Amino acid sequence: MILSKLTSKILNSIQKVIRKKKSTDLVQLHEPFFEDTNCLEYIKDCVESGWVSSAGEWVNKFEEKICMFTGANYAVAVTNGTVGLRLALHSIGVRHGDEVLVPPLSFVATANAVSHLGATPHFIDVENKSLGISAIALEKRLNEIGLKKNGKVFNKETGKRISALVPVHVFGNPADLFSLSKVAKSWGIPIIEDAAEALGSWHKIDNKKIHCGLTGDIGVISFNGNKLITTGGGGILITNNEKFANNLRHLSTTAKLKHQWEFDHDEIAWNDRLPNLNAAMGYAQLEVIENRLLMKRNLFDLYKKYLSNINEIELIESSDNSISNYWLITISLKFDELSRLKKERHELLFEAHNMKLMLRPIWKPLHKLNIYQNSPKGNLTVAENFEYRIINLPSSPQLIL
Numbered sequence: 329m330i331l332s333k334l335t336s337k338i339l340n341s342i343q344k345v346i347r348k349k350k351s352t353d354l355v356q357l358h359e360p361f362f363e364d365t366n367c368l369e370y371i372k373d374c375v376e377s378g379w380v381s382s383a384g385e386w387v388n389k390f391e392e393k394i395c396m397f398t399g400a401n402y403a404v405a406v407t408n409g410t411v412g413l414r415l416a417l418h419s420i421g422v423r424h425g426d427e428v429l430v431p432p433l434s435f436v437a438t439a440n441a442v443s444h445l446g447a448t449p450h451f452i453d454v455e456n457k458s459l460g461i462s463a464i465a466l467e468k469r470l471n472e473i474g475l476k477k478n479g480k481v482f483n484k485e486t487g488k489r490i491s492a493l494v495p496v497h498v499f500g501n502p503a504d505l506f507s508l509s510k511v512a513k514s515w516g517i518p519i520i521e522d523a524a525e526a527l528g529s530w531h532k533i534d535n536k537k538i539h540c541g542l543t544g545d546i547g548v549i550s551f552n553g554n555k556l557i558t559t560g561g562g563g564i565l566i567t568n569n570e571k572f573a574n575n576l577r578h579l580s581t582t583a584k585l586k587h588q589w590e591f592d593h594d595e596i597a598w599n600d601r602l603p604n605l606n607a608a609m610g611y612a613q614l615e616v617i618e619n620r621l622l623m624k625r626n627l628f629d630l631y632k633k634y635l636s637n638i639n640e641i642e643l644i645e646s647s648d649n650s651i652s653n654y655w656l657i658t659i660s661l662k663f664d665e666l667s668r669l670k671k672e673r674h675e676l677l678f679e680a681h682n683m684k685l686m687l688r689p690i691w692k693p694l695h696k697l698n699i700y701q702n703s704p705k706g707n708l709t710v711a712e713n714f715e716y717r718i719i720n721l722p723s724s725p726q727l728i729l
């Protein structure tokens with residue numbers, strides 16, 4: 329097959345960044361990397377001591393280390409990011425029958441966590457720069473359909489209460505929380521940040537760095553197998569609010585009242601706490617996180633060096649007032665004609681997969697999934713414009729080795 333000039337140019341450039349040892353080697357999008365960590369030693373400690381479940385000391389140590397790294401006052405470890413989102417949304421007051429404002433460009437878990445509580449995702453458009461939910465689109469939509477009554481916000485069209493906003497830091501690029509929180513505050517809508525992909529991503533305000541997840545009320549980070557660091561499965565909630573933290577901890581451990589032997593529970597809650605085994609793995613990787621972030625930055629710089637001469641694509645970069653962890657390094661195809669866009673995208677993905685390079689397109693916009701096609705939504709032109717443009721490149725830190 330004769331490749332289009334663009335596909336060959338992109339694939340040649342990627343191969344200059346990723347020098348495979350064997351042509352048959354499979355290059356995944358983001359793989360775990362445990363070299364030079366104490367992972368095995370800490371897991372051995374769990375097994376030998378018998379503390380493998382959620383009552384062990386590594387869970388507390390992991391939470392403390394996350395606080396130290398992110399600057400959060402409190403952290404609560406949970407079994408995965410989806411569960412973390414559901415827990416945070418419930419604790420902030422999202423209830424059955426509510427609507428929750430979410431972007432359509434995200435992994436399905438963002439909307440699913442809303443649905444798991446019996447609430448409905450309400451899709452708001454994204455912005456070009458960060459790929460995150462747009463403060464302008466949010467304000468416009470709220471002015472269109474929002475109604476304040478007794479300190480609550482309702483959707484005039486559906487009659488349902490709008491009880492939270494969930495911005496997503498897409499691929500580790502910080503969304504514009506500064507503008508978003510202004511709009512949310514003016515309506516009195518709480519913010520749960522889906523920072524699942526954003527460990528090591530920061531906003532820069534004046535001379536300060538604020539970690540993603542700490543501008544809103546609660547932030548959720550994931551440690552799934554393909555994230556920057558992984559606990560096998562896992563997540564953590566970060567917040568600066570002590571009341572929220574206590575409530576999250578309580579709800580994540582069956583709302584059991586502290587007592588040496590009695591079993592008394594004051595709410596119907598969940599068993600969401602992260603096991604010790606997983607936390608030990610996470611702790612070991614947090615000890616080398618600065619190095620991992622440096623490796624990611626170097627990988628990004630290499631891609632930039634080899635891809636910047638291709639006019640038809642753009643490498644997505646973080647803005648001046650933020651620092652991305654470059655979790656998934658991303659290109660955008662720049663030409664306008666839809667039929668050409670679809671054709672080039674298909675060819676690029678097809679040929680890359682033939683070469684065992686696992687390039688990946690952005691998620692199908694959530695409002696186009698059958699399960700969410702009837703959800704309420706604003707105008708989603710920008711998100712839809714990205715559907716066929718955005719491609720993630722293999723981004724494991726160890727690719728620079």
Ligand SMILES: *Cc1c(COP(=O)(O)O)cnc(C)c1O
Nearest residue numbers: 408409410435437524525550552
């Ligand atoms: C990974 C991810 C989640 C879910 O995290 P899990 O730990 O896999 O449950 C949620 N939102 C986004 C944007 C993610 O990338």
